Amino acid sequence: MKSRAASAAGTVLLLAALAVLVAFPAFVSNPYALHIMILLFLATGQGEAWNIIGGYTGQYSVGHAAYFGAGAYGTLVLLQKWNIAPWYGAWAGVAVALLLSLLIGTICFRLRGPYFVLASIAVAEIVRLTVLNVPSVTNGAEGVLISDLPPFTIGGWVVTDFSTKVPFYYIALALAIVTVLATWAVQNSKLGYYFQAIREDQDAAHSLGISLNFYKNAALLISAFFTALAGVFYALYVRFIDPTTVLPLDLSVQIVLIAIIGGIGTIYGPMIGALVLIPLSEVLRSNVIADLLIKSGLVGVDSGLGIFLKGRLAQAHVLIYGILVVVVILFMPQGVLGFVRKLASRKEQG
């Protein structure tokens, strides 16, 4: 049992962390630092959203790129082709994702275990190929590029014109917080108990009168909603989307890995997952390691190894995802969070 003091300390810690995050842009103006934080919030949102269907309900969807892409495409296509402001277009994108989730749920939830995983992949691939094959709407493989975002105004007053990363920072933070709060609300509601009952034993849950189809679809709907919002944000932040960045199987896998590596079915899991994955993959992507090794003189710039590190290592940031997931599944099946908790409880006992 947690003591009341410990839980109060936890709340204080949480509020302090939140205050630091809110104040962060006031003290750090380095765009790259802000960019990393934004990616962290985005990954947290993606992981938490997946967690609702994958972690709490136990339905391992490996097709979440479809919802992410629907949100992203809905927003940017409407903005580019019909000049509809993103604050409306976003909801169109989210609506498309929700419709898609209902369709996918109706098809795939009749299947269980590995068959469900395969079906979710197949549907997401159909979505990707369709986007690729209707260039009149989606620009196909070329993708959608937006040069300028219209400023965000409320009644004539310009809130922000999006010229810096700061507004994006706060939107991403808000999105992550809302997703975490929604997960918390789900976890502690009757809905969440039904989800977890389905995860633990579908047949037992069904025999107790829980409609499998209804609650699995409800979980997917919530999950798709927040995944689509993350997609909307990504599209507006990067301002360029194409089928290989917002719809590929790799993205679906990465979303799952955020939750798996942190620890599924917990609130903190996806946050930990994002905290582990994003810095590691960014360090590789941005050549920090290669630069450090070269600057420190350990590796010459013109040496074969130096050229190799600079030229290739950046391409292989996905490698870290592969290594991490193998290590986590073999040695920490409950994720990093579960592993740390186990270590802590071992310490307490002995």
Place this chain on the structure above:
Amino acid sequence: MVLVQALVSGILIGGVYALIGIGLTIIFGVMRVINFAHGELMMIGMYLTYFLFTLLHVDPFVSVLITIPIMFAFGAFLQKTVINRILGSLPQNQILLTIGLGLIMSNTVMLAFTSDYKILTTSYSSSSLHIAGISVSQPLAVSFAITVAITAALYWFLMKTDTGQAIRATAQDREAAQLMGINVRRMSILAFGIGASLAGTAGALISPTYYVFPQVGSAFTLKAFVITVLGGMGSVVGATLGGIIIGVVESVGAVTISSDWKDVLVFAIFLVVLLVKPSGLMGKSRM
């Protein structure tokens, strides 16, 4: 005539698909593990073939003789060191583990050889045979002949030899097989080795007519699932049939509908099979 042409080339490419599918289905049959790194094993086979050809001038079709033992050893190694540890865990975790292995393979290859497309050009890459008014790509025809030979040899091995029967027994009922004194761990290693070498062989056979690049695997992993689910998970006959069917659907679909939509067609068939008959065409018999 165009349709007949498409049908023939569909069957020929279907032979290679069948090899990929059979490998996946044997691994699934024996261990109940869905190998998401299957396409990546095929990709490694393609790279082996490519370098054997460019560095040592070994003909791609002859290189199969070298690719098979190397890929067998690699598959057996993977089974022994990694896959064996997760045989009892949740199917979802098994899937994620093999996805992770696939990511490691494709990204390691990318680190080593960059993500550039490589093309293996043989003297016969673009030559074709003309039989009864139908032109058939020569490398495809040769690869189909090799596929048939390998599949026949595999059937004989599984049906007639003691080891083959032990593998089938393990696939039917792991515990019962163990009680009968079959070394199921050894059978699992054999099965993964065979699966990997079949994937590698498919890679070798397809490399004269296909681009070689690190990410080529994932498309074939998906195709392998479609093939095995279509035929019935765990059924070798089913995977053979499934491979041919998917080959024909792709090539006839490309002619009659459009080549852009042929993959959509394949996935749509996959979903229909999953919904209507998840056990597949040959779902009842196991191997």
